[in-house]
Amino acid sequence: MARFDHDDRLGEIEARLERQDPEFARALAGGRPRRPREYRRGRAWAVLAFALVCLGTGIAIGHGLLIATGLVVAGMAGHLFDPPERRPHRPRPSQ
Structure with missing residues (x-):
């Protein structure tokens, strides 16, 4: 049961990152992220x-x-x- 809770939370974090900084999220998925602009x-x-x-x-x-x-x-x-x-x-x- 706890496993599903963690998976849901990770999914929410991933979706929020995709909304806030899509370029960083794509680079992170590719394995070579750049530091965020800020x-x-x-x-x-x-x-x-x-x-x-x-x-x-x-x-x-x-x-x-x-x-x-x-x-x-x-x-x-x-x-x-x-x-x-x-x-x-x-x-x-x-x-």
Whole structure:
């Protein structure tokens, strides 16, 4: 009896994964999945490195606008490290 419960739960997890990220589900079924997009953070690291260069250079030469740019870009990099959660698309009710 418990075996069927586990099979049903696994089926539900599989269906949810297929709905949320069909490309990852197909790759997983093929045996060679790529990391999901939200876990690939190369762009965020590059933006953070640029921010630190701007900030460090601005501090070294005493240029306020460059310091401010570094801080703003660091905030943007922080946003890239924390991607939004996927929400299912729901059609708007027509009026």
